[in-house]
Amino acid sequence: MPRNRPLRADERAGDEDWALNQRVVAGDRAAFQLLVLRHEGRLRAFLSRAAGSEADGDDLAQDALVRAWHRAADYRGQGSYAAWVMGIGWRLFLDQRRTAKRRALLALRDDAPADSNPHPASDAAIDAGRLLATLSAQERAALTLCFGHGWSHGEAAAIMGVPLGTLKSLVLRGRAKAQKLTGEGGVS
Numbered sequence: 001m002p003r004n005r006p007l008r009a010d011e012r013a014g015d016e017d018w019a020l021n022q023r024v025v026a027g028d029r030a031a032f033q034l035l036v037l038r039h040e041g042r043l044r045a046f047l048s049r050a051a052g053s054e055a056d057g058d059d060l061a062q063d064a065l066v067r068a069w070h071r072a073a074d075y076r077g078q079g080s081y082a083a084w085v086m087g088i089g090w091r092l093f094l095d096q097r098r099t100a101k102r103r104a105l106l107a108l109r110d111d112a113p114a115d116s117n118p119h120p121a122s123d124a125a126i127d128a129g130r131l132l133a134t135l136s137a138q139e140r141a142a143l144t145l146c147f148g149h150g151w152s153h154g155e156a157a158a159i160m161g162v163p164l165g166t167l168k169s170l171v172l173r174g175r176a177k178a179q180k181l182t183g184e185g186g187v188s
Helices: 009-025 029-051 054-070 081-110 123-133 137-148 153-160 164-183
Strands: none
Touching: 009 029, 009 081, 029 054, 029 081, 029 137, 054 081, 081 137, 081 153, 123 137, 123 164, 137 153, 137 164, 153 164
16 A cells, blocks of 8 residues: 655654564674664663663673574564564563572572672662662563653553553553652652
8 A cells, every 4th residue: 555645754764674674584784783773772771771780781682682683584564673672672681580580589598698789870870770679670661661761652562562551550650659759758
């Protein structure tokens, strides 16, 4: 069906991403480098917030991009490429979190000492980190996607693999908790 209107910038980018990904499917590394350049920063920022650590976010983003390379044929062009790769990163984060919980339980059982973070952060980042740390991982991700990265509720729901109503509930609940804590001086 022919289009009767000019393409919006996001539609042009989506078409370009689709064309680049088709080249990636054929093994074109240069095309994948272009996709990485377009989407890596946003992916790293989101995963760093979700994971609560820039180093963990960087590792997750790297893993997500490697997986996107290997699974390029899985992208069907439904939705944006950015949302597709963010969804890969989110699922990797959830897997990492489950693994970390299992390891923590084993460490408690074995009475092993906990690691400390060797990367100091600014006061504002510490405050934001403490505030986000009070939220569940899903609330933290929903707020980060919608308010920190500007995804629509529908896009964020697709990235997280949850129904739209669930995403909206997570945003409302996370926002209410954050407002309550900042209004009461709960995070210092």
